[in-house]
Amino acid sequence: MKWKDVDYTPYTSTNPLDSGEESLRQEDFIQKTSVVVRELSEKLGRVPTACVVTFGCQMNARDSEKLCGILSRVGYMLTEEEEADLVVYNTCTVRDNANQRVYGRLGHLNAMKKVLPSKKIALCGCMVQEVSVIEKIRKSYSFVDLIFGTHNIYKFPELLYMMLTSDKMIVDVWKDTNAIVEDLPVERKYPFKSGVNIMFGCDKFCTYCIVPYVRGRERSRDPREILREVESLAADGVSEVMLLGQNVDSYGKGLSDGISFPGLLREVEKVDGIRRIRFMTSHPRDLSDELIGLMAGSKKICPHLHLPVQSGSSRILKAMNRGYTRESYMELVGRLRATMPELALTTDIIVGFPGETMEDIEETISLVKEVEYDNAFTFIYSPRTGTPAADMPRSMNDEEIKEGFDKLLKAVQETAKKRVARYAGRCEEALIESLNDHDEAMVTGRLGNNLLVHLKGGSELIGSYVNVKLLENKGFYYIGEML
Ligand code: SAH
Ligand code: SF4
Numbered sequence: 001m002k003w004k005d006v007d008y009t010p011y012t013s014t015n016p017l018d019s020g021e022e023s024l025r026q027e028d029f030i031q032k033t034s035v036v037v038r039e040l041s042e043k044l045g046r047v048p049t050a051c052v053v054t055f056g057c058q059m060n061a062r063d064s065e066k067l068c069g070i071l072s073r074v075g076y077m078l079t080e081e082e083e084a085d086l087v088v089y090n091t092c093t094v095r096d097n098a099n100q101r102v103y104g105r106l107g108h109l110n111a112m113k114k115v116l117p118s119k120k121i122a123l124c125g126c127m128v129q130e131v132s133v134i135e136k137i138r139k140s141y142s143f144v145d146l147i148f149g150t151h152n153i154y155k156f157p158e159l160l161y162m163m164l165t166s167d168k169m170i171v172d173v174w175k176d177t178n179a180i181v182e183d184l185p186v187e188r189k190y191p192f193k194s195g196v197n198i199m200f201g202c203d204k205f206c207t208y209c210i211v212p213y214v215r216g217r218e219r220s221r222d223p224r225e226i227l228r229e230v231e232s233l234a235a236d237g238v239s240e241v242m243l244l245g246q247n248v249d250s251y252g253k254g255l256s257d258g259i260s261f262p263g264l265l266r267e268v269e270k271v272d273g274i275r276r277i278r279f280m281t282s283h284p285r286d287l288s289d290e291l292i293g294l295m296a297g298s299k300k301i302c303p304h305l306h307l308p309v310q311s312g313s314s315r316i317l318k319a320m321n322r323g324y325t326r327e328s329y330m331e332l333v334g335r336l337r338a339t340m341p342e343l344a345l346t347t348d349i350i351v352g353f354p355g356e357t358m359e360d361i362e363e364t365i366s367l368v369k370e371v372e373y374d375n376a377f378t379f380i381y382s383p384r385t386g387t388p389a390a391d392m393p394r395s396m397n398d399e400e401i402k403e404g405f406d407k408l409l410k411a412v413q414e415t416a417k418k419r420v421a422r423y424a425g426r427c428e429e430a431l432i433e434s435l436n437d438h439d440e441a442m443v444t445g446r447l448g449n450n451l452l453v454h455l456k457g458g459s460e461l462i463g464s465y466v467n468v469k470l471l472e473n474k475g476f477y478y479i480g481e482m483l
């Protein structure tokens with residue numbers, strides 16, 4: 001079979017394969033693709049470059065690291081410049097503006113491709129799980145060379161090979177899968193910290209959210225594989241891990257081991273060399289007292305919880321299918337604060353959900369004031385085709401929603417500044433992550449509670465833990481000095 005003759009149809013396959021066999025098969029494609037990339041390199045007279053752009057959440061970013069790992073294994077030089085010989089857009093579709101950004105930037109890539117016809121463009125991630133998006137790309141962005149989805153990302157070596165040996169647009173997107181393929185190469189963005197997937201997909205079906213449709217059913221990863229990965233990361237110099245899943249508190253469902261999320265955390269805690277453990281995201285409905293107790297007594301689990309509330313109005317929470325009320329959320333916050341007074345709490349909030357009124361937004365604002373989050377991410381509701389909320393009538397116009405949103409943002413900023421002020425003058429341990437974006441004589445570190453601190457220092461500090469005195473509260477971050 002010649003690859004040129006293959007034009008995969010979307011939504012035809014689910015994964016029937018054995019994980020071990022499949023990773024060996026992809027390893028084979030890594031070898032084959034390396035030969036093609038070497039030939040390309042000879043033709044160009046230089047090593048071809050590849051750029052992977054992440055548009056979405058931490059899970060999307062972790063997928064990008066897997067793509068980068070494969071690209072470097074087959075011989076590409078990674079770059080952040082989109083002038084590269086191969087550009088991969090790892091897309092997000094949680095809100096429409098994420099999609100619009102991709103369409104806008106594809107236009108620029110097309111202009112570049114006209115100057116450099118050998119340039120290749122690949123699209124993957126959540127956005128392309130939508131049939132309408134694939135249709136639109138086929139019709140209006142036919143210069144795209146490869147489209148693949150979230151379920152078959154492990155097939156990237158094979159798909160790269162097909163793309164490099166074909167002139168056709170290759171489309172391979174699956175509706176769902178139940179397989180988890182292990183052991184693909186990974187190129188980490190940071191040498192000292194890493195995300196670790198513990199589960200994929202989501203079964204919660206919040207009525208506004210497209211994630212369950214584009215990421216599929218919830219699947220927990222085998223705890224032995226997770227620990228093997230954490231151990232090898234620790235051996236490779238990683239001291240901070242972030243366990244990733246859309247709803248980490250339901251980790252373990254469907255596994256035969258009977259393991260729960262706290263059970264997994266206890267195992268990860270035992271790994272030598274891991275100093276900090278974070279996780280994302282917790283669902284207020286599933287957060288257990290066992291987890292609260294474990295966090296309170298742990299030296300490694302960071303005192304930070306991202307606990308999306310979405311709304312402070314029980315009526316809206318019901319319409320969102322969140323499975324808790326304002327009262328039960330506040331009761332949970334009360335338990336958290338009683339057990340861990342130092343815990344930093346952050347959240348996500350949506351404004352403009354169908355049927356929401358200014359009174360509901362006022363309830364959200366009052367909840368924000370009551371909880372006093374360390375930080376909150378606020379979003380204007382974006383209708384997603386195929387989700388139940390997309391068909392619900394709305395009761396506010398854009399202007400009213402914007403007004404409510406601005407009011408909420410102000411409350412978030414004020415309460416966060418107040419909450420964060422309590423750290424002033426304290427000495428805390430920070431993991432130095434990078435040079436400061438604006439001042440090369442400064443570095444940026446992260447405290448256990450996730451707060452950022454900027455301090456004087458050079459690149460030699462990156463990856464190390466230093467004690468910092470917190471001097472100046474800038475709202476969501478501090479200026480500090482090293483002790
Ligand atoms: N699994 C996580 C969040 C995943 S999406 C959770 O349950 O909290 C990240 C955030 O995007 C959500 O918390 C929500 O606040 C926001 N979001 C999701 N769908 C949205 C939509 N249609 N419009 C606006 N914001 C949305
Ligand atoms: Fe979306 Fe809700 Fe699942 Fe989070 S829990 S990913 S908001 S459906």
Ligand code: F3S
Nearest residue numbers: 056057092093094126
């Ligand atoms: Fe976006 Fe997909 Fe993450 S839709 S938020 S990249 S799971």
